[in-house]
Amino acid sequence: MLITIEGIDGSGKTTLAQALAEKFNFTYFREPGATILGEKIREILLNTPMFPETELLLFSAARSQFVTEKLRPALEEGHVILDRYIDSTMAYQGYGLGIDRSFIRSLNAQATGGLQPQLTILLDLPVETAMSRTGNRIGHDRIEVRGKNFFELVREGYLITARANPERFEILDGTLPPEKIFTEAICTIGRRLEVVI
Ligand code: T5A
Numbered sequence: 001m002l003i004t005i006e007g008i009d010g011s012g013k014t015t016l017a018q019a020l021a022e023k024f025n026f027t028y029f030r031e032p033g034a035t036i037l038g039e040k041i042r043e044i045l046l047n048t049p050m051f052p053e054t055e056l057l058l059f060s061a062a063r064s065q066f067v068t069e070k071l072r073p074a075l076e077e078g079h080v081i082l083d084r085y086i087d088s089t090m091a092y093q094g095y096g097l098g099i100d101r102s103f104i105r106s107l108n109a110q111a112t113g114g115l116q117p118q119l120t121i122l123l124d125l126p127v128e129t130a131m132s133r134t135g136n137r138i139g140h141d142r143i144e145v146r147g148k149n150f151f152e153l154v155r156e157g158y159l160i161t162a163r164a165n166p167e168r169f170e171i172l173d174g175t176l177p178p179e180k181i182f183t184e185a186i187c188t189i190g191r192r193l194e195v196v197i
Contacts, residue, residue, distance in 0.1 A: 004085040007123035008151050010130035011174045017083040027074045030083035032062040035069050046141035052097040064111040095157025119192050122162050125174030127151040
């Protein structure tokens with residue numbers, strides 16, 4: 001079983017994903033990263049100026065390596081919680097940067113070999129709320145500094161994707177306190193995946 005957690009920067013994904021992984025003893029990974037190559041690409045992606053298409057291809061390259069090297073083997077052993085996956089690329093590079101979305105769909109399919117999550121939890125919240133959480137960080141990365149208009153497009157892109165795939169997505173209110181989101185996520189996992197918790 002593959003569960004992915006999605007949302008704009010500062011939505012609380014990592015907080016939720018790590019809490020769920022700990023509670024259920026699921027394997028946790030984040031994207032981009034999780035492999036030696038992926039961590040190197042992550043560093044480049046977050047700190048080096050580049051064109052939008054270059055950015056898209058680097059995210060996909062990191063994902064291709066990750067799926068084969070780490071994700072598929074981990075899924076053979078048990079359940080996985082993944083902090084960002086293919087929907088991030090559609091939301092950020094597709095809706096946010098305006099790259100052709102059918103191209104992204106096909107690139108996502110290539111990079112993953114068609115591996116889809118059974119459940120995707122989208123933490124949705126106003127951009128201002130998310131930005132107020134990340135605003136105090138020292139040394140913002142290249143994507144974090146894109147500003148409110150960019151993140152409005154990304155948020156809208158996530159919501160469009162979620163509404164088009166209701167069988168896979170559950171949208172949770174990201175403005176709730178972490179404990180409440182955690183409880184709702186547990187209920188969602190139990191209900192959607194018929195897991196006895
Ligand atoms: N990206 C990634 C793409 O553009 N395309 C892609 O294909 C992929 C895979 C990754 C960047 O790459 C982009 C998206 C990103 O910009 P990252 O550092 O991993 O960079 O960025 P994020 O995943 O966005 O990580 P963040 O830490 O910024 O956001 P999270 O994980 O959503 O938030 P979290 O849990 O770290 O929480 C942020 C703060 O809010 C508090 C936490 O304590 C923390 O201080 N918080 C809450 N506060 C109030 N209420 C809650 N419910 C809270 N939950 C957490």
